[in-house]
Amino acid sequence: MTRYLYYPGCSMESNARAYRDSLAAIAGPLGIDLREIDDWNCCGATEYLGLSRLPAYALIARNLALAEQVRDGSEVLVASCSACFLNLSKANHAMAESAAFSAQVNEALAAGGLHYTPDAVKVRHLLDVIVREVGLDAVRRRVTRRLCGLKLAPYLGCMVPRPDYDGRWTDRERPSELDRLLVALGAEVVDYPLKTECCGGHMTQIGPETAFAMIRRLVDGAERADADLMVTVCPMCQMNIDAFQQEMNAHFRTSYQMPIVFFTQVIRLAFGIAPEALGFGRELVDARPALAHISDAPAPPPEPARVRRPPRPKGPALPMPVMPERGDGAT
Amino acid sequence: MTQDQLAPPAVADPGRGFLAEVVARAGTAARLELCIQCGVCGGSCPSADEMDQTPRTLFAMIRAGMREHVLRSTTPWLCVSCYRCTVRCPQGVQVTDVMYALKAMAVAQHTYLNATAADFSRAFVWNVETFGRSFEAGLSARHYLRHYLTRLPAVAPMGIGMLRSRRLRLLPPRRIRGIADLRRILVCAKALEAAA
Numbered sequence: 001m002t003r004y005l006y007y008p009g010c011s012m013e014s015n016a017r018a019y020r021d022s023l024a025a026i027a028g029p030l031g032i033d034l035r036e037i038d039d040w041n042c043c044g045a046t047e048y049l050g051l052s053r054l055p056a057y058a059l060i061a062r063n064l065a066l067a068e069q070v071r072d073g074s075e076v077l078v079a080s081c082s083a084c085f086l087n088l089s090k091a092n093h094a095m096a097e098s099a100a101f102s103a104q105v106n107e108a109l110a111a112g113g114l115h116y117t118p119d120a121v122k123v124r125h126l127l128d129v130i131v132r133e134v135g136l137d138a139v140r141r142r143v144t145r146r147l148c149g150l151k152l153a154p155y156l157g158c159m160v161p162r163p164d165y166d167g168r169w170t171d172r173e174r175p176s177e178l179d180r181l182l183v184a185l186g187a188e189v190v191d192y193p194l195k196t197e198c199c200g201g202h203m204t205q206i207g208p209e210t211a212f213a214m215i216r217r218l219v220d221g222a223e224r225a226d227a228d229l230m231v232t233v234c235p236m237c238q239m240n241i242d243a244f245q246q247e248m249n250a251h252f253r254t255s256y257q258m259p260i261v262f263f264t265q266v267i268r269l270a271f272g273i274a275p276e277a278l279g280f281g282r283e284l285v286d287a288r289p290a291l292a293h294i295s296d297a298p299a300p301p302p303e304p305a306r307v308r309r310p311p312r313p314k315g316p317a318l319p320m321p322v323m324p325e326r327g328d329g330a331t
Numbered sequence: 332m333t334q335d336q337l338a339p340p341a342v343a344d345p346g347r348g349f350l351a352e353v354v355a356r357a358g359t360a361a362r363l364e365l366c367i368q369c370g371v372c373g374g375s376c377p378s379a380d381e382m383d384q385t386p387r388t389l390f391a392m393i394r395a396g397m398r399e400h401v402l403r404s405t406t407p408w409l410c411v412s413c414y415r416c417t418v419r420c421p422q423g424v425q426v427t428d429v430m431y432a433l434k435a436m437a438v439a440q441h442t443y444l445n446a447t448a449a450d451f452s453r454a455f456v457w458n459v460e461t462f463g464r465s466f467e468a469g470l471s472a473r474h475y476l477r478h479y480l481t482r483l484p485a486v487a488p489m490g491i492g493m494l495r496s497r498r499l500r501l502l503p504p505r506r507i508r509g510i511a512d513l514r515r516i517l518v519c520a521k522a523l524e525a526a527a
Contacts, residue, residue, distance in 0.1 A: 010465040015498040039508050041463040046412045047455040050434040053358065054527075058520040059459065062513060097360055104527075108520035112512035158413035163425075172418045198377050198413035205474060206448040208482065210378050210409060243493060247485045282496040284489065 003074040004129065005067045005121065006034035009084035010042050011235035015243075016081070018282045019235060022264040023080060023126070025273050029142050030134050034078060037066050043087040046202055057101075058108040060091040065114035067121045077121040078129055082159035082234035089123040093165040125160050127233050127263065128168050131177045136184045144272035146186025149295040152266070153192040153227035154178040155218070157237040161196050172196075178263060182231060185270040190225040194218055199237040204244050212248040215241055219248075219258040228290035230260040238262060242283050259287035349396045355527075357425070357432035365422040366390045372416035372426050382406040386416060386426055389433075402442040407433040408449075447478045460517060463507030468499050 012020040027034055040063050048056035067077045079085035095102040096118035106115055130139065156178055161169045169175040173196050179189045197218060200211030218241060222230050232238050241260045249256055261283060268279050269291070280287050354363050366387075373385030383405045384392065392401050410430040417426050437443045438452075451474055458466045471490075475483060493499040507513065 010467075010504070013464075013504070014467050014500055015493065017498060041507050041509070041513055042459045042465045044459060045455065045465070047452040048459065049428075049431045050407075050452050051438055051456055052435055052521065052524055053356065053432065054524040055517050055520040058516050059513070062509075062516060094358070094360065098358075101358065104523055105520075108516050108523060111519035112509070112516040114512070114516070158411075158415065162414035163417050163427075173415070198411045198415075201411040201413070202451065203378070203409075203411055205471070206451050207381075207409065208479075210381055210411075214377060214411075243489050246488060247482075250485055282498060284492040284496070 001031050001033040002133065003033045003035060005071060005074055005077040006036045007040055007043075007063060007067070007077055007079045007084055007088060008036060009079065009081035009235075011081050011239075015239050016235035016262070018265055018279070019080060019238070019262040022262060022268045022279055025268050025279075026264055026271060029271055029273070030130060030267075031138070032078075032129065032134060035070070035074075037063060037070065037077075040066060043084045045083045045087070054104060054108065057091050057094060057105050060087045061095065061105050061109055061116050062112065062114060064088060064092060064121060065109055065116040068116055069114075071121055075121050076129070076133075077123050078126055079123060080126045080233075081236075082125075082157055083236060085123065085125045086159040089165050092119060092121070092123055122166070124166075124168065125233070127156075127160065127177055127181070130267075131181055132168075136180060139181065139267070140184045143185055143270045145270055145294075147266070147270050147294055148186050148188075149293050150187045150291070151190050151226060151228045151293070152182050152187045153190050153222040153225055153230045154182055154195050155192065155222075155230045155232045155237060155241075155260070156196050157232065157234040158196055158198045158201075159236075160233055178231070178233065181263065182266065185266060187266070187270075190222075190227045192222060192225055192227070194221040199234075199240040201236060201240075204240050208247075209251070211240065211244065212251045215244060215248045216252055216254065216256070219245060219256045222258050223256060227258070228293050229266075229287055230258060231263050231266055232260055233263050242285055245285055257285055259283055259285045259290055261287050349398045349401075350393050353393055353429065353432055353436070356436060357429045361425040361428045361432070362423050363390065363393070363425075363429050366424050367422055369421060371419050371421065372424075375415040375419050376410075377413060377415070378409045378411055382409050386430075390424075390429075399442070401433065402437045402440060403444060404433075405444060406430070407437065408443065408445065450474075450478070460514065461506075462504050463510045463513055464504040466503050468501050469503055 044056050044059045048059055079088055095105055102118050109115055161172050161175045164172050170177060182189050198214055199218060200214040203211035238260055245256060265279050357363060368387055368391060370387045373379045373387050379385050389401060389404055389406050407430040412427050414427055420426060438449050443449055454470055454473055458470055475486060
């Protein structure tokens, strides 16, 4: 068991309960021991930063300071929610970058009896920890039920791979981590170029038309790629695509039914952790019918289609270009 | 060429004051003053179609000192914080951080066209300052009743579904134990920001 500091974030306790429950179920088998930071506070999402800068950073830094106090052996702070991950790394980065700013944040923290040394903890996302620290080989060894035949669209959303202050991902717009993890579970991963497009974020609350257009694009892309399910790492993405899909359908008079679940739920399924039925069903677009596509054996590779060459035209061939003779002054 | 010819013009750039103000608000690490007006930000933006100015135009307006126009623009309010422009910007301008700064300035002056977004942010922050945690049910109930009465029939099935799957808690979250300390930290931070 490797110990990590853990910051769950508010969503994990409410709308992303499926994420929390499935993570609790797979943490042991993956050999990760997540120690929740005591008495953490909300990271402010994208709302506090839009009102004031220093208080927003002080709010985030309180969590970093609490993590620094208990780091004892493990300095990696794991975040499972995208916005929390981004905010924690953003504050860590901003404080490490500017000593003056760090001093200001610490002056505010001192009012609450706290202090944070920039870079004292390393903020990492859960997906990054599973792929890089646990490793895909260890994941593969734990799989008891390969997800053959299940077509998954990997969807990361924007705030995990970007802006990537610590340079952890393979790419900031087309990272491959989630794809490789899902392949390790035996699932079929469809090509999903929209994997780091935005789900609309808080626009479902403040500008629904803008959000609906983004949600439709994502869901439509997954459907065109013939995916059974979308798999995400972010509570906000899951919430927007799952809970607002019906309202989006009503808005555009469409009838998309694209379920979206957390990657930890899919890992749990592949690990065969009983009772399997408990892992799903909190989605508003039910993912369970799609799970029926799982078959025991991998589908045989499709036979290569026979290529029919067009018949050769009869008659003389077209004249070919003729190379000039050498020796006519070309030396 | 003599030294005089290289010296900056005597007339002060009328926009420099406003640019400096935005830079101070966004932090020098935002690199706004390095913008070369290439337009990659607007071209990368998923909600640029709905903005009244693309980010590039807005940055030109900041330099031109068009303070009132900039702070009334819808652009920062349509930014979804996806950081696509930020990672693509050849000058490393932290566009998202500039947008946050412009929102904060518009809120401070009450120069935004639509109160929905600012009001949502304020309500969210009120929850955080009260409980130390976000309170989704309270936040959305207040928000929909106040701004989206017409949306209620369309979102009602969603709300019921969220309650039924126990993904929405009607009761407010329990206050964190350190709420008094957290409030002191935020009060101090606000005072420091106001003094700067």
